Amino acid sequence: MTGWLLKTEPGTYSYGDLEREGSTRWDGVRNPTALQHIREMRPGDRCVIYHSGSERAAVGLAEVTTEPYPDPEASDPKLAVVDVRATRRLEQPVPLGAIKGNPLFAGSPLVRISRLSVVPLTEGQLQAIAG
Numbered sequence: 733m734t735g736w737l738l739k740t741e742p743g744t745y746s747y748g749d750l751e752r753e754g755s756t757r758w759d760g761v762r763n764p765t766a767l768q769h770i771r772e773m774r775p776g777d778r779c780v781i782y783h784s785g786s787e788r789a790a791v792g793l794a795e796v797t798t799e800p801y802p803d804p805e806a807s808d809p810k811l812a813v814v815d816v817r818a819t820r821r822l823e824q825p826v827p828l829g830a831i832k833g834n835p836l837f838a839g840s841p842l843v844r845i846s847r848l849s850v851v852p853l854t855e856g857q858l859q860a861i862a863g
Contacts, residue, residue, distance in 0.1 A: 734852065735779070735853035735855065736777060736779045736796075736852060737861075738758060738779050738781055739848075740781065740849075742784075747792035751792070754818060755815055756815065756816060757815050758770070758814050758816050759811075761813075761850060763849060765841075769852055770800055770812045770813065770814055772800075772852075773796045773814045774796060775796055775798060776795065778794075778795055779793065780792075780794075781794055784849075787825075789827045790826040791825045792822055793818075793819045793822065794819055795819050796814050797814075797816060798814050800812045800814050801814075822861075822862070823863070831843070831861070
């Protein structure tokens with residue numbers, strides 16, 4: 733299985749929203765690289781939900797529950813989505829500073845390409861955040 737970090741602005745959609753709903757369609761991604769990452773996702777892949785904006789911290793875990801599919805709300809068939817379900821909130825949020833300070837993330841797109849909203853994680857990176 734693969735790991736992914738999914739960024740969201742908590743004022744728009746937070747991990748708390750995902751917990752309340754149980755699952756959601758992960759949509760709104762427009763960056764070509766991030767869309768390619770969505771197309772690589774498979775059911776069972778684990779995700780870290782990361783609050784961007786002023787919070788800048790990993791806050792919870794989720795799991796991909798569907799194969800990628802075209803966004804039914806968009807007119808552009810290139811826009812892919814997956815469904816994810818909440819699995820657990822992290823005991824303590826993991827701030828971006830702690831992630832950047834961990835040598836496991838030195839080459840990560842999370843650190844190198846800060847605006848990328850879907851980031852692949854190695855097993856070691858996933859474990860470093862999820863504990």
